[in-house]
Every structure is written in structure tokens, then in C-alpha cells.
Amino acid sequence: MAVNNALNPQRTIDELKELRALTGNADGAQRVAWTETWAKARAFYKSKLAELPVTVEQDEAGNIWATLKGESENTLIIGGHLDSVPNGGWLDGCLNVFGGLEVLRRIASEGTPPVTVKLVDWADEEGARFGRSLFGSSAVSNTMNPDDLRHLADRDGIKLVDAVAKYGVSLDTAKQASARLKNAKAYLELHIEQGPVLESMDLPLGVVLGTFGVERHAIRFVGQSAHAGSTPMNQRRDALGAAAKLSLEIREIAKRHGGVCTVGSVVTKPGIVTAVVGQCDITLDQRHLDASALATMLRDAKEASERFAAEEKVSVEWNRIWQIEPLPFYPDLIEMCDESIRETTDKVHRLPSGPLHDAAEVARAKVPTIMLFVQSLRGLSHAKEEDTKEEHLLLCVEALDRLATKALRWVEDR
Numbered sequence: 001m002a003v004n005n006a007l008n009p010q011r012t013i014d015e016l017k018e019l020r021a022l023t024g025n026a027d028g029a030q031r032v033a034w035t036e037t038w039a040k041a042r043a044f045y046k047s048k049l050a051e052l053p054v055t056v057e058q059d060e061a062g063n064i065w066a067t068l069k070g071e072s073e074n075t076l077i078i079g080g081h082l083d084s085v086p087n088g089g090w091l092d093g094c095l096n097v098f099g100g101l102e103v104l105r106r107i108a109s110e111g112t113p114p115v116t117v118k119l120v121d122w123a124d125e126e127g128a129r130f131g132r133s134l135f136g137s138s139a140v141s142n143t144m145n146p147d148d149l150r151h152l153a154d155r156d157g158i159k160l161v162d163a164v165a166k167y168g169v170s171l172d173t174a175k176q177a178s179a180r181l182k183n184a185k186a187y188l189e190l191h192i193e194q195g196p197v198l199e200s201m202d203l204p205l206g207v208v209l210g211t212f213g214v215e216r217h218a219i220r221f222v223g224q225s226a227h228a229g230s231t232p233m234n235q236r237r238d239a240l241g242a243a244a245k246l247s248l249e250i251r252e253i254a255k256r257h258g259g260v261c262t263v264g265s266v267v268t269k270p271g272i273v274t275a276v277v278g279q280c281d282i283t284l285d286q287r288h289l290d291a292s293a294l295a296t297m298l299r300d301a302k303e304a305s306e307r308f309a310a311e312e313k314v315s316v317e318w319n320r321i322w323q324i325e326p327l328p329f330y331p332d333l334i335e336m337c338d339e340s341i342r343e344t345t346d347k348v349h350r351l352p353s354g355p356l357h358d359a360a361e362v363a364r365a366k367v368p369t370i371m372l373f374v375q376s377l378r379g380l381s382h383a384k385e386e387d388t389k390e391e392h393l394l395l396c397v398e399a400l401d402r403l404a405t406k407a408l409r410w411v412e413d414r
Contacts, residue, residue: 006109009397012095012102013390019044019098020090028384029090033083033124033135034163041082041094045121048101052108054119059177061139062123062169068108070116075183076411077118077367078103078404079137079358080190081125088126089386091192091393095374097121099190099397103404114412116183117404122358123169130160137361139174140181146171178365185411186333187369189359190400192388196379197351204392205399206349207337208371211360212260212287213294213326219246219305223314225270225278240268240277242305242312249304250284257297259288260354289326289352324356327363332410333370340402341372344395372400 023031023041031041042064049056054066080096100119107113127133130152138144149171152160161171191208193199198206223237243266250261265283284301288294302318309316334350341348353371363369374396377387 007102007106007398007401009102009394012098012397013393015048015098015101016090016094019094024090027087028386029084029088029092030086031082031084031088031094032086032128033126034129034167038083039167042121045082045097045101052105054104054108058168059140059180060169061136061174061177062164062167063136063140063177063180064121064123065180066104066119068104068113068117070113072115072412073183074115074185074411074414075118076115076404076407077120077184077187077362078189078400079120079122079187079362081122081358083124083126083128085126085128085382087384089192089381089383091386091388092194092381093125093191095192095393095396096190099400100188102397103401106401107404107408113408115185115408117408120180125358129154129163132160134356134358134361136177137358140177141361141365142175142178143361143364144175146174181362181365181367184362184367185414186330186407187359187362187367188333188400188403188407189357189369189371190396191357191371191373192381192386193373193376194355194379194381195376198349198373198375199377199379201349203347203349204345204375204389204395205341206351206373207334207341208329208359208373209334209350209352210289210326210328210363211353211356212289213291214322214324214356215284215286215294215298216321216323217284218319218321219243219282219284220317220319221280221282221309221312221314222317223278223312224276226276228274228276231276236276237278237313238276239280239312239314242308242314242316243280243282245308245311246301246305247282249308250286250301253297253300253304254286256300257288257293259286259293259297261286261297261301283321287354289328291326294326324360327360329359329363329370330368333368333407336406336410337370337372337403340399340406343402344399370403372396372403
């Protein structure tokens with residue numbers, strides 16, 4: 001199948017490099033949401049939209065929508081996010097937006113499409129400043145609880161409610177943005193993989209099956225602080241001993257069930273070299289694409305914690321930090337994405353997404369959703385070293401365009 005002559009994937013690369021020069025520095029991308037640099041990135045993006053026959057609006061949650069009116073109100077949405085983590089990469093999020101922009105250009109060049117096409121730049125996907133990821137998309141999916149966000153503040157003490165107000169957003173009205181999904185029939189998102197799987201298989205592109213479900217818990221082991229020199233080994237109640245055993249066991253649990261588990265934080269008290277640890281707090285993050293497997297992983301970890309607590313003569317307490325169910329993507333769109341990649345590169349791999357994305361919130365809103373991954377060099381992301389081969393960037397824009405063509409026909413029939 002020939003490449004559409006109106007599509008110019010090289011332009012996407014060129015615009016991403018312009019954006020990098022405009023909003024990055026020697027430490028990486030600085031497009032943190034609700035900051036002046038983020039606003040500068042959005043102004044650059046809007047300047048490109050001004051060349052197209054689209055209406056551009058910001059919704060109540062701060063998301064920017066570019067709408068190309070079609071013959072039908074049935075709507076195909078392509079999405080991404082311009083915001084980054086501090087010292088982030090030049091592709092994370094913004095590739096989605098500018099790749100989608102190029103596809104929108106191609107569709108617009110052919111006149112009025114059969115259905116309406118929208119390109120959305122989601123507000124604050126990363127949650128880098130206030131710790132609340134998926135801000136804009138969770139408002140649109142109606143899963144946001146504004147009261148959970150009112151107390152959030154950044155490291156300088158600035159409250160989220162005040163920061164977003166500078167950009168025309170109020171927590172009290174943010175969820176009104178859910179009206180934007182009224183006629184949505186399909187959602188497409190392109191993203192760098194942010195992991196090493198595709199590179200290890202020497203494949204440029206992959207179909208995303210869905211996003212992992214997540215169980216995130218705080219676990220506290222309580223023993224007895226005692227002198228490190230005078231307390232015999234068989235009489236210690238070492239809270240760290242139990243936590244250390246669990247941190248190793250959760251890796252084996254993940255291997256058994258095909259998921260991933262991480263102990264990301266360990267805090268000991270009294271935290272001095274001459275004392276047995278009396279209290280140890282750890283965090284556990286467990287992820288799987290299958291809900292029953294995730295539940296089993298959690299059960300196994302809890303049982304293991306009780307066993308190790310008994311061995312070390314300590315107590316253990318669990319508190320859930322956060323949970324989200326696995327979100328499989330839409331079967332018809334998975335097949336379309338697979339076909340689009342095969343038409344572009346001949347080979348394809350299907351894989352889950354460990355990180356969450358705005359696509360997960362759209363899927364939660366029951367909109368048929370699919371994601372397309374492009375290879376990440378060394379699996380790196382959220383770092384200035386993040387990169388993807390330019391030939392692979394060209395391919396991913398072409399594959400997204402092919403997917404959009406198929407999705408347009410599919411949406412037209414729904």
C-alpha cells in the first residue's frame with residue numbers, strides 16, 4: 001500500500017525538534033503542566049493548528065481540543081499530552097500530539113471527512129508538579145474526585161487549585177469536560193514504549209493490548225527497637241528483617257503470575273546504625289493485565305507478609321494507597337492496529353502497557369480505545385536520554401495514519 005502523499009512524517013520530527021529547542025535545556029524537557037514553559041509549548045502547538053480548518057477550544061479541565069467537523073457527529077479522537085516530567089524526554093507525550101497533528105493535516109487535506117475528527121492535548125498527564133496524574137483525562141472520563149485534589153500542593157507550597165486557576169480551570173467545574181465524549185466512537189493514541197521490549201525484539205512498532213491494573217499499598221512492620229550490640233540475634237524483633245524478606249518474595253510472586261511487583265520505598269526507624277529496626281515502612285506496587293492474576297498476586301503478597309512477620313516476631317499492617325483495574329483495549333481496534341503496523345513494517349508484537357496513559361481513562365469511559373507503541377532506545381523514558389530512531393518515528397506516524405484511515409471507516413458505520 002502506498003504512503004499517502006499528503007502525509008509528511010518528517011514534519012513531525014522537525015516540529016518535535018523545534019519544541020525541544022523552545023521548551024528544553026541541557027537537562028531535558030521542562031514542559032511541566034501548569035507552568036509558563038508548558039504554556040509556551042501549547043502556544044507553539046496552537047500556532048500549527050491555526051493553519052488548519054479546525055476549531056480550537058479549551059475545556060473546563062484545561063484540555064485543548066482541535067475539531068475538524070465531519071459529515072457526521074460520530075467522532076474519532078486522537079490524543080496525547082504536551083506536558084512532561086522535569087528533565088524529561090523530547091518524545092514522551094508530545095510525539096502523540098504532533099503525530100496526531102500530522103494525521104489531522106492529512107485528513108483535512110482531503111476535504112470534509114465522513115465523521116468528525118478531534119485531536120486532544122490532555123492537561124497534566126504526568127502529574128509531575130502535584131502528584132496527580134491523568135488530570136484532564138480523568139475529568140473527561142468522570143472518574144476524578146475533586147475533593148481528593150483540593151489539598152494537593154507542590155514543593156513550594158503552591159496549591160493545585162491556585163495553579164490551575166491561572167489557566168482557567170476550577171476543580172468545581174472540571175468534570176463538565178466529560179461532555180466532550182458525547183459522540184466519541186473511537187480513541188487512538190500513539191506513544192513511545194518507555195520500556196525495552198520492542199528493542200529487545202528488534203521491532204519498531206507494537207500493538208498495546210491494554211494498561212495494567214495496579215494495586216499500590218503501604219505496608220508497616222512493627223517490632224522492637226533495641227541496642228545493636230547487646231541484643232542476641234535470636235531475641236531480636238527486627239522489622240526490617242521481615243520487610244527485606246517480603247521485598248525479595250514479591251519478585252518471585254511476579255514471576256509466577258506473569259506480572260510485575262516493586263518495593264519502591266523503604267523507611268526505617270529509628271534509622272541509626274546502632275539500633276535494631278523497630279519499625280519499617282515500605283511501599284508495594286503490583287501490576288498485571290489480568291484482574292484475577294492481579295488479585296492473586298496481592299493475596300500471595302499478604303500471605304507472605306504474615307509469614308515473614310511471624311518469623312521475625314513482628315506485626316504487619318497494610319493500607320491501600322491506590323488501585324485501578326486492568327483496562328483492556330477494544331478488540332476490533334487491536335486488530336486494525338495490528339493490520340496497520342503489518343502494512344507499514346511487516347512485523348508486529350502485541351504487548352501490555354505497564355505505565356498508565358490518558359488512553360486508560362478514555363477506556364474507563366467506555367469509549368473503544370487503542371494505543372500504538374514505537375520502540376524506545378534502551379527502554380529509557382522520563383530522562384533526557386530518552387530517544388527513538390528517526391526511521392522508527394517516521395514509521396509510527398505512517399502507522400498511526402493507516403490506523404486512523406481504518407478507524408474513520410469503522411466509526412462511520414457505528
